[in-house]
Amino acid sequence: MNCRNFLRTAALSSAAFAFLAFSTSANAQKKYDTGASDTEIKIGNIIPYSGPASAYGIIGKMEEAYFKMINDQGGINGRKITFVSYDDAYSPAKAVEQTRKLVESDEVLFVFGPLGTPSNTAILKYLNAKKVPQLFVATGATKFGEYKTSPWTMGWQPAYQSEGRIFAQYAMTEKPNGKIAVFYQNDDLGKDMLKGLKDGLGEKASMIVAEDSYEVSEPTIDSHIVKMKASGADIFVSISTPKFAAQAIKKVAEIGWKPMFFQSNVGSSVGAVMRPAGIDNAQGVLSLAYAKDAIDPQWKDDEGMKKYLDFLAKYAPFANPAESSAAYGYGQAQTVVQVLKQAGDDLTRANIMKQAASLKDFAPDTLLPGVKINTSATDFYPIEQLRMMRFTGEKWDVFGPPIDSKLGG
Structure with missing residues (x-):
């Protein structure tokens, strides 16, 4: 082999080795568990x-x-x-x-x-x-x-507990002598937010005069709402998912009860809750928001x-x-x-x-x-x-600054 051919062969071998080393390195960087691949x-x-x-x-x-x-x-x-x-x-x-x-x-x-x-x-x-x-x-x-x-x-x-604490702060500020009735889903959704509400009220937890829970298997919650009104409460906290939130808003209006009405965020959709409940019935309902309303x-x-x-x-x-x-x-x-x-x-x-x-x-x-x-x-x-919001007209109006509800470390 002449010198020129030797050098050419050596150069090609070096290039091939470098490419192989690069490829091996690149592949080594790829790590997969079940459910992932190159594609x-x-x-x-x-x-x-x-x-x-x-x-x-x-x-x-x-x-x-x-x-x-x-x-x-x-x-x-x-x-x-x-x-x-x-x-x-x-x-x-x-x-x-x-x-x-x-x-x-x-x-x-x-x-x-x-x-x-x-x-x-x-x-x-x-x-x-x-x-x-x-x-x-x-x-x-x-x-x-x-x-x-x-x-x-x-x-x-x-977190639901954060919502409950913020509702408590707002209620104590706006109605310090108010009486609160809490209607909640009988699972960790309801219990978590109820805990947050009580934690937020602190020494004023006695403001809660009625608590009543419902099961998701119930076809209607009308009787619960009638019981809530009978408690004499002028603040109503509804911790409910869409179907039951709509029923609660509608029933509260039907029986002529006019409490300060707090609705949990998970049951605050305009399309799935407020419109089915009746726009007129939903006026003035309060909730909390972290997302924009696309129709606003x-x-x-x-x-x-x-x-x-x-x-x-x-x-x-x-x-x-x-x-x-x-x-x-x-x-x-x-x-x-x-x-x-x-x-x-x-x-x-x-x-x-x-x-x-x-x-x-x-x-x-x-x-x-x-x-x-x-x-x-x-x-x-x-x-x-989160930010407070009030249902006005056909949409939610967000008001006040973001409220930090930090639970993490």
Whole structure:
């Protein structure tokens, strides 16, 4: 071999070795657990598409539509999202069955946005034992942010206890001598917010003169509302999901009761609650907000809302802009996409939880100005700011500054 050929061969060998070393290094950086590959990220979900909480089914449909948009844009780091969503009918037993199917048969990377306190309670121990992320649960029960006991579980929306404390502060300021009747769903949703209300009232907890709970299996809650009025209360706190929130608002108006009316955020949708209850009946109802109302004209020039409405027109024409649950699903999906972007090529379950706990001032398009998502290894409560709002005309009017309700460390 002459000198020139030797040098050429040596150069080619060096280049091949360098390429091989680069390829090996690049591949070494890619880490996958079940449900992830070079081409796919498989996400599982359970939500009540049927049953007493079926009004929330729109959330799953919105998330599916959002992931379709992401896939149309090329996916996340070249990987397409496969979204597997099952109906649990708001039944804890069915939630367990469907979650096992997602993990053991569908082999998803993680479970995202499972809805409802009863369902999430039922699957929490299983997912933590399996070390499968139960990520951005759609419930504000405080237990879903307790990172020490449930390190694979994280909430998303503000905690119910925070809502209760803020309602208490407002009631004491506006009606310091008022009498409070509390109507609540008989599960962790109701009990958590009731605890927050009592904690917020502190020494004035005696303002509560009546407490009454309902079961989600009840066809109507009219008799409960009549009992609440009979207590002599002039402040009414309704801790209820859409079907029962609408019934409560309507019945309060029908019997001529005019208390200061607080409605929990989960039952405050204009499309799913206020309109079915009757717009006239809903006037003056108070609640708390962390997201923009898509039908409020004040957001017509807001860049985030423009993106959201454009998305609805192209990918979710089935959604009613008046439904707050539609915006909820969009915001949740946008948040999990941010986590996946941060995760890069390390798509292990451990890294998914690490990135979910590393969100800094992230602001989905649908959140109110000043409300941002922040998490850490000791703070599994992503959204911890709320603003008061009052139903006026055909929409909610937000008033006052963001109120920090921080529970995380």
